[in-house]
Ligand code: MTE
């Protein structure tokens with residue numbers, strides 16, 4: 390995969406794991422543009438990058454569908470059969486900001502599952518393809534009783550010595566509202582190899598894990614997929630669950646991302662010479678089709694909160710993040726701690742401290758993000 394990292398990704402990506410390749414956006418560039426360029430968008434892989442010849446490529450629609458079909462890329466791109474759909478969608482790995490949980494307590498040490506991400510395992514791109522709903526309808530719809538779709542990625546990964554494909558599932562109700570896209574274009578360009586060429590799913594508002602890259606088969610099924618990625622990973626445990634008592638049945642499956650945000654500038658431990666003000670910049674996002682309505686920043690650890698002026702928040706999309714910036718009044722010299730929280734349109738907000746949402750698999754770090762800076766005037 391390193392060959393594709395060199396070819397397709399920016400030289401200043403933050404490499405989190407070399408194999409399987411995991412990399413996050415260069416942190417000073419992440420909040421420069423509302424749309425994350427292809428070469429700086431984060432990458433999260435469980436295995437290698439499969440070589441797929443687009444000429445030979447086929448997608449099987451199988452399992453509990455009325456008329457199973459094998460489709461080529463040309464079939465999917467035939468606008469006489471399928472209308473094209475384009476959406477701006479934020480993908481966020483449920484492991485974003487895991488470092489903060491690791492610093493409280495390391496949790497599950499399986500680095501293949503639990504890459505030590507900081508704040509850059511999130512990106513916002515424009516995806517083009519066809520709504521999966523249209524493709525399933527084209528196959529006559531689901532057979533009665535089927536309520537989930539299972540996705541097969543062509544990459545193999547190894548877990549405890551066993552090789553397997555990447556397999557996940559999404560409920561039909563999510564597909565039915567045109568929130569699952571079979572995408573072949575990312576930001577107006579063919580899907581990069583490292584992001585799933587030639588075809589991937591993009592599941593709006595769900596954790597990145599559900600958006601299957603290098604897709605080669607979709608099956609209608611009853612209930613969620615029994616595959617390990619769906620059933621054993623991406624579980625949210627209570628804080629009492631640890632190494633000795635972690636049972637898969639103790640966790641619930643993570644689907645929609647909750648509201649979260651991060652300060653991307655200044656960086657933790659920066660020294661800043663100020664003239665009474667410090668400018669802060671960051672991102673805010675909420676899953677499930679909810680969106681950030683207000684971002685607030687505190688300069689005293691979370692007692693007094695200042696609202697980011699609404700005009701300093703970027704465009705609202707149903708499934709996209711919003712970038713924000715604010716000038717915070719500063720009069721002290723010495724160490725300061727800034728923290729941020731976001732309210733979404735359902736009035737959800739974030740836990741105050743990372744400790745209060747610690748979980749064994751170290752997912753969904755959505756507590757108020759904090760940076761300490763040294764200020765001088
Ligand atoms: N699909 C396949 N086939 N293999 C994978 O390893 N990783 C998933 C998802 N889809 C993965 C996959 C995870 S955990 C995330 S967060 C997203 O892809 C990341 O998408 P990106 O690499 O395009 O940013």
Ligand code: MO
Nearest residue numbers: 482483597598
């Ligand atoms: Mo992920």
